[in-house]
Amino acid sequence: MYKEPEQFRDTQYFKAFWQQMRKDKVALISFYLFLALLFLVFFGHIISPYPSEQQFVGLELLPPSWDKIGQVSHFFGTDDLGRDIFSRVLYGFYYTFGGALLITSCVVIIGGAIGVFVGLNRTTSLSLLGQLFDTLLFMPALLSSIIIASLMEPSLPNAMIAVFLATLPHFIHRIYQATQSELMREYVITLKLDGATNKMLIKEVIIPNLIVVVVRESTSVLMFTVLDIAALSFISLGAKNLTPEWGGMIKEAFELIYIAPWTVMVPGAVITLVILIVSVLGRGVVRVLEKYRHTA
Numbered sequence: 700m701y702k703e704p705e706q707f708r709d710t711q712y713f714k715a716f717w718q719q720m721r722k723d724k725v726a727l728i729s730f731y732l733f734l735a736l737l738f739l740v741f742f743g744h745i746i747s748p749y750p751s752e753q754q755f756v757g758l759e760l761l762p763p764s765w766d767k768i769g770q771v772s773h774f775f776g777t778d779d780l781g782r783d784i785f786s787r788v789l790y791g792f793y794y795t796f797g798g799a800l801l802i803t804s805c806v807v808i809i810g811g812a813i814g815v816f817v818g819l820n821r822t823t824s825l826s827l828l829g830q831l832f833d834t835l836l837f838m839p840a841l842l843s844s845i846i847i848a849s850l851m852e853p854s855l856p857n858a859m860i861a862v863f864l865a866t867l868p869h870f871i872h873r874i875y876q877a878t879q880s881e882l883m884r885e886y887v888i889t890l891k892l893d894g895a896t897n898k899m900l901i902k903e904v905i906i907p908n909l910i911v912v913v914v915r916e917s918t919s920v921l922m923f924t925v926l927d928i929a930a931l932s933f934i935s936l937g938a939k940n941l942t943p944e945w946g947g948m949i950k951e952a953f954e955l956i957y958i959a960p961w962t963v964m965v966p967g968a969v970i971t972l973v974i975l976i977v978s979v980l981g982r983g984v985v986r987v988l989e990k991y992r993h994t995a
Contacts, residue, residue: 719987726983732976740797743789748772751790751943755781760959775965778952784965787943791966794855794944796973799924802863806870807917814874815905818882819897836872840865844927848936855928855944858937862927866920877912881905911988918981922974929970945970 720726744751755761761777762769769776775784843865844858851857881887887904895903929946931937938944940951945966952962 716987719990720984723983723987723990725979726987729976729980729983733980736792736796736973736976737800739789739792740800741793743792747786747789749783749786751787752782752941753786755783757781760955760962762959763961763965776959776961778948778962779955779959784948784962787948788945788966788969790943791945791948791969794938794942795925795928795946795970798855798859798928799921802859802866802924802928803917803921805863806866806920807913810867810870811874811913814871815878815901815909817871818875818878818905819900836868840869840923841927841930844931845934845936848931853936853939855932855938855942858928858931861931861936862924865927866924870916870920873912873916874909877909878905881908911985914981914984914988918977918984921977921981925970925974925977 720730755773755777758770758773758777759779759781761773761781763776764771764774766776773783773785775788777783778787840862844861847864848858848861851861881904882900887900890900890904928937928944929949932942932944932946933950935950938947940947948966949963952959956963
């Protein structure tokens with residue numbers, strides 16, 4: 700099948716990037732772990748040994764399997780209602796991490812498009828919009844999420860909307876600043892004087908040079924989004940009690956922290972592990988991209 704020159708260029712780029720990625724063992728391992736997280740988002744409920752709401756009467760607050768009275772059939776133990784914690788954690792990948800991935804994707808696509816558009820077209824109306832976003836930047840994203848979520852009925856979809864609206868201005872601002880920085884370079888000014896269109900600048904200048912910024916910022920958005928979804932559920936502004944969302948699981952079991960600490964520590968440890976994997980992957984990809992740019 701015939702390929703256009705652009706297709707050859709893209710294929711060579713991805714091959715060279717993957718070769719650099721394979722040389723960075725930490726980035727490669729974190730990439731495979733991230734793929735495992737994606738697998739659990741879509742198939743965690745299928746490989747779960749029990750339904751998330753199934754109760755085992757007589758096995759309430761059963762310790763994890765490594766405890767002397769624990770059972771292998773309930774690897775992470777059970778909660779105060781006799782529900783298997785391991786199963787609920789697997790279900791939680793869909794609600795917490797899956798929700799964070801959806802929000803991050805929307806923020807990157809919508810925020811990236813707006814940031815580049817505003818950076819290329821500095822009109823009076825767009826400047827006013829930028830000033831509005833700058834005002835929102837003074838408020839931490841979590842506080843903005845709480846304020847927005849408190850205006851709506853507590854539910855996971857509404858919490859996701861709140862996190863999206865709170866995170867979007869920050870991402871737009873970063874992309875806008877990066878776009879403006881690229882447009883101020885001498886060779887870009889020369890291209891504009893030679894008659895380069897905005898479409899050409901986006902394709903040849905902005906997108907290639909903003910990849911590192913997008914990866915770095917989207918990694919931060921994904922990490923904070925996981926925390927924000929869990930935090931809103933923890934303060935009863937997110938997922939409802941029956942939903943196996945990690946923050947909601949911590950909220951339900953918080954009073955049992957001294958009696959059955961595993962009911963709180965397990966979902967908390969999973970949140971920490973997911974954020975760690977995302978952070979290491981983001982840093983690794985940025986590191987590989989920067990090495991590739993220097994060697995290209």
